[in-house]
Amino acid sequence: MGPFDLRALSPGQVLAALAVGAAVIxxxxxxxxxPRAVEVASHHLWAQVLPRRAHPLWKEVLLVAxxxxxxxxxxxxxxxxxxxxxxxxxxxxxxxTQRVFxxxxxxxxxxxxxxxxxxxxxxxxxxxREAESLPEAVSFALVLLGREAAVxxxxxxxxxxxxxxxxxxxxxxxxxxxxxxxxxxxGLPGLEPARxxxxxxxxxPLDDPWAGAAPSERPRLVVRAPFTPTxxxxxxxxxxxxxxxxxxxxxxxxxxxNPSSSxxxxxxxxxxxxxxxxxxxxxxDAQQAVERSFRFQPLDAHWLQARLxxxxxxxxxxxxxxxxxxxxxxxxxxxxxRIAVVGPPNRYxxxxxxxxxxxxxxxxxxxxxxTDGAAYDxxxxxxxxxxxxxxxxxxxxxxxxxxxxxxxxxxxEPTLSDWNHDHPVFRSLVLGDLxxxxxxxxxxxxxxxxxxxxxxxxxxxxxxxxxVRWIGLGFDLAESDLPLRLAFPQFVVQTLLWMRERPGDVxxxxxxxxxxxxxxxxxxxxxxxxxxxxxxxxxxxxxxxEWVVVGATPSVALDPLPAGDxxxxxRPVPPPPRPEQPDPxxxxxxxxxxxxxxxxxxxxx
Amino acid sequence: MTTATEGVREPSEAAxxxxxxxxxxxxxxxxxxxxxxxxxxxxxxxxxxLGRGMDFAxxxxxxxxxxxxxIDWAVFGRTERLMVRLAQEETELDLHLLVDVSRSMGETKSxxxxxxxxxxxxxxxxxxxxxxxxxxxxxxxxxxxxxxxKARAVQIWRHLARADGGPATxxxxxxTSFCALAGGRGIVLLLSDxxxxxxWRAAIDRLRHARFEVGVVQVSDDVDAHPPVRGDVRLxxxxxxxxxxxRLTPEIVAAYxxxxxxxxxxxxxxxxxxxxxxxHARTSMPWESLVLETMRTGRLLx
Numbered sequence: 001m002g003p004f005d006l007r008a009l010s011p012g013q014v015l016a017a018l019a020v021g022a023a024v025i026x027x028x029x030x031x032x033x034x035p036r037a038v039e040v041a042s043h044h045l046w047a048q049v050l051p052r053r054a055h056p057l058w059k060e061v062l063l064v065a066x067x068x069x070x071x072x073x074x075x076x077x078x079x080x081x082x083x084x085x086x087x088x089x090x091x092x093x094x095x096x097t098q099r100v101f102x103x104x105x106x107x108x109x110x111x112x113x114x115x116x117x118x119x120x121x122x123x124x125x126x127x128x129r130e131a132e133s134l135p136e137a138v139s140f141a142l143v144l145l146g147r148e149a150a151v152x153x154x155x156x157x158x159x160x161x162x163x164x165x166x167x168x169x170x171x172x173x174x175x176x177x178x179x180x181x182x183x184x185x186x187g188l189p190g191l192e193p194a195r196x197x198x199x200x201x202x203x204x205p206l207d208d209p210w211a212g213a214a215p216s217e218r219p220r221l222v223v224r225a226p227f228t229p230t231x232x233x234x235x236x237x238x239x240x241x242x243x244x245x246x247x248x249x250x251x252x253x254x255x256x257x258n259p260s261s262s263x264x265x266x267x268x269x270x271x272x273x274x275x276x277x278x279x280x281x282x283x284x285d286a287q288q289a290v291e292r293s294f295r296f297q298p299l300d301a302h303w304l305q306a307r308l309x310x311x312x313x314x315x316x317x318x319x320x321x322x323x324x325x326x327x328x329x330x331x332x333x334x335x336x337x338r339i340a341v342v343g344p345p346n347r348y349x350x351x352x353x354x355x356x357x358x359x360x361x362x363x364x365x366x367x368x369x370x371t372d373g374a375a376y377d378x379x380x381x382x383x384x385x386x387x388x389x390x391x392x393x394x395x396x397x398x399x400x401x402x403x404x405x406x407x408x409x410x411x412x413e414p415t416l417s418d419w420n421h422d423h424p425v426f427r428s429l430v431l432g433d434l435x436x437x438x439x440x441x442x443x444x445x446x447x448x449x450x451x452x453x454x455x456x457x458x459x460x461x462x463x464x465x466x467x468v469r470w471i472g473l474g475f476d477l478a479e480s481d482l483p484l485r486l487a488f489p490q491f492v493v494q495t496l497l498w499m500r501e502r503p504g505d506v507x508x509x510x511x512x513x514x515x516x517x518x519x520x521x522x523x524x525x526x527x528x529x530x531x532x533x534x535x536x537x538x539x540x541x542x543x544x545x546e547w548v549v550v551g552a553t554p555s556v557a558l559d560p561l562p563a564g565d566x567x568x569x570x571r572p573v574p575p576p577p578r579p580e581q582p583d584p585x586x587x588x589x590x591x592x593x594x595x596x597x598x599x600x601x602x603x604x605x
Numbered sequence: 606m607t608t609a610t611e612g613v614r615e616p617s618e619a620a621x622x623x624x625x626x627x628x629x630x631x632x633x634x635x636x637x638x639x640x641x642x643x644x645x646x647x648x649x650x651x652x653x654x655l656g657r658g659m660d661f662a663x664x665x666x667x668x669x670x671x672x673x674x675x676i677d678w679a680v681f682g683r684t685e686r687l688m689v690r691l692a693q694e695e696t697e698l699d700l701h702l703l704v705d706v707s708r709s710m711g712e713t714k715s716x717x718x719x720x721x722x723x724x725x726x727x728x729x730x731x732x733x734x735x736x737x738x739x740x741x742x743x744x745x746x747x748x749x750x751x752x753x754x755k756a757r758a759v760q761i762w763r764h765l766a767r768a769d770g771g772p773a774t775x776x777x778x779x780x781t782s783f784c785a786l787a788g789g790r791g792i793v794l795l796l797s798d799x800x801x802x803x804x805w806r807a808a809i810d811r812l813r814h815a816r817f818e819v820g821v822v823q824v825s826d827d828v829d830a831h832p833p834v835r836g837d838v839r840l841x842x843x844x845x846x847x848x849x850x851x852r853l854t855p856e857i858v859a860a861y862x863x864x865x866x867x868x869x870x871x872x873x874x875x876x877x878x879x880x881x882x883x884x885h886a887r888t889s890m891p892w893e894s895l896v897l898e899t900m901r902t903g904r905l906l907x
Contacts, residue, residue: 035837035850041709041829042774042800043842043849045868049860050840050851 008080070595077588095570096197104202111321123201124166146172149184182210230320231260238306238327250296258284343383348483378499401472406443414454439475637907699791706770707742727758741779742770776801780808784815820882
C-alpha cells in the first residue's frame, strides 16, 4: 500500500474499516443530541455579540475533517504499517536465496593437498566459511555424497548444525565413487529450484545425469574444486602365487601406476606381519605403470603385504593419496614336488631326481604298492604294469606304456621319423638323433598326441584328456641313449612340470585381501582366509597367530580435477541500513491524538 | 410571612404585598419632583400654581379685592408700590408607572417590579398623589388608577399580577401611546429591563418631549448580567420563543457582559445628561433597599 506494508490488515480490510468509520461519523453527525436550551430574556444584546453562525462554516468543515483524518489515522495504525524498503534493482535481485552445499566424501577426497590437508577437510572448511558469510536472506543445506547420499542439514539457517555435520564428516574409503546427488537435492524440503543454487565440492568430474539436465530443470549448479592436482602413486595389483618352476618358489607380482604428470620414484616393500621380505626401488614415469615380480623362498606366512614407501615426484611433492598404496594378498603355499617311482631302481632317473630341489621321491617296488597315485605330482612306472588304468599323472616306460596305451608290435632299432617339438615335455630339446635299441609301437586312443614316431608308428604318446596326463614311452630307458643325453634331465624336469600343471589354473592363484564393496553393517564380509576363516569387518585380524590386514583400500583412481571454478554465486544484496525512522504506528497514533486535541480546542473556542 | 427568591420576598395574601413595618417607613417618604407640576387638587406636592401657600414664590401688583394680608409691605417700603406676595400652592403629583410586563421580564424581574411599583404607589398615595399604572409589553395595556388612598396601593400589586404584556416589548410604541393618553403631566417612572428590540432612547426621548419628568429603573437579574452558560447551547428568546444555536465561548460571554454593562451605562448616561433619575436594580439586590435607599439617594423619593 504505497510506501507502506500493512502487516495486520489487508488493503481490503482497511477499506472496510474506513467505510465503517465513515458511517460512524455520519451517524454521529446525524444523531448527535441538540445543544441544551437556555432561556434568556431577549436576544437583543446577544445579537450584538454573537456571530452570524454558531460556528463558521469553515470551522464546521474543519472539525469534521479533523475527525475524519483522526479516524483514518487510527485505522491505518490498526493496520500496523511498516515502511517498505525496496531492494536495489540490480542483477542481484535474482540472486539465489537458497544454497545447497554438496560435499563429496568418496575415497578420493582423502587425497592430501600440498600442506597436508585432506581435500575433504579443505572443502568442509570452505563450506563452513561460505555458509557463515551468507546474508540472513539466504538459507542453506548440506548434502553428503558417499556410497549413499545423506542430508545432515536440511534447508534453514542452523549454522551450528552445519558446523557439527562438517566436523564429523569423514571420507568413506571404500566408496570409489559418490552416489547420485539429484534425488537428495530435489528431495530437500522447501527447495525452490528457481531460487536455489547447488554448490558441489568434489574432486571428480560430474557424470551425474542430474547434473547434465537442462538448467531449466534443476537449480543452478556450480562445481567447486579448489584442490591442487595431487601427485599420487597407486599400488594397482599385488598377487602371490606359487611359481611353476623348479624349485617351486613364491612369486609376488606387483603393479604400480603413476597417473600423475610427474615421474616418481618409490620403494616397493614386501613384508609379512613381522619382517620385510623384500624391497625394490622403482622409477615410474608420468602416466605410466611398472610391474615387478619378486620371488621368495617358500614362506610359512599366510599373507604378505606390499606397500609403497617414500614416494617422491620430480618437481617435489609426495604421494598425496596414500590410501591406495598398500595391498595384501594371501600366500599360496608352495608344495614340494612329489614323485613316485614304481619299478626297479633306475639309476638314470635317480640321478636326475637327486639334483631336483624341492622334490621328494618315493620308490615303490611294484604297482601293488602304489596305493594313492593321485597324491603324487608324477609317477614313473618303469617295468610291468597291469591294466589300462593308472595314476592321473604318470610316465609309463617300456612295457608299462604298452600295457596302458596298447602295443601292436615291437621294432628293433627304429628309425625316428618325428618327434613333437611343440609339446612342453619336448620343448627346446634336440632329440632328432635319438637312438633306440628296441621300442614298442604304441597304439593309443584317438586323441592321444604323438610325441615320438617311426615309420612303424608312434613310439611315444601323450594322453591329456582333462582327467589324466600320461606320457608313454614305448622303450625302456636302458634300451636307448636318452639317459645319456644332456637333454635327459631337462626332459625329466619338463615332464614333471607338465605333470604338475593343473588344467584351468588361473594365472593368479591368490586373491588380494581387500574388501571391495563393503557389506551393510552387520553383514558378513566374504573374505575367506586359510582354514575357513572369515572376516566380518575391516581392520586388523589374526589368522592363527598371524596378523592380517583386512579391508585395505582398493585402488582409487584420482581423476583429473573438475574444470575450473564457476566463480562466486551472487548473493542477495542486503537492504540498505534502514534510516532511523519513527514507527509509523506511533506516528499515526500521535497524529490522531493531536488531531483530536486540535478538534477539541477548536470546538471549545 | 415571606419566602426569599433572589432578594425578592414573596408576599403572603394575608399580610399584603408589603410588610407593615416597611409601609410605616414608606410613609416618611414622598415623591420628589424635580420640577413643578400643576395639579388640580391640593396635595402635598409643590406645584407650578401660584396662590395661597406657605412658600413665597413671586410678587404681583395689588389689585382691588386682593387680601390686604398678602401685601408685601417690605417691598412697598422700598418701592412705594403695592405688591402682593404670591406663594406656591401644594397640589397633587401624578406618578405614572410605566411597567414592563412583557415576557422578557421573566418571573423574577416581574415580581421585583411589582413590589417596587406597589411601594412607590404607596408612597404616592400616602401623600395624596395620584398614581397611574401603565403596564406595557408589545403594546400599552389599559391603565389603572387606584383611588387616592394609601390602602389602595395593593391594587397596583394585583393589577400587575394580572397584566400580560404579550410576547414582545415595544417600548417606543408603548411610550408613544402613553404620551398620547397621559396628557404630559407628572413623573413617569419607567420600570423595565429595556431589552426592547427597537431600543430605548427614542422611547425615553418621546416621554421627555411630552414634558414628563422621566425616571428610569432598569431591572435585571443575574442571568441577564452574567449568563452562566458555555458551549453549544440554544438561546431561547423568552419573548419571541425563537431559538438560536450558538457556541458560547468565554470571549462571546465576556462580550455580552460588556454589552450588558454598556446597555446600563447608556441608560445611566442618558439619565445623567437629562437630570433624570436612573437606578439599575438587580433582582439580587433587596428591593426594599432600592426604594428606601437608592430612590432616596437619587432624589426620586425624599
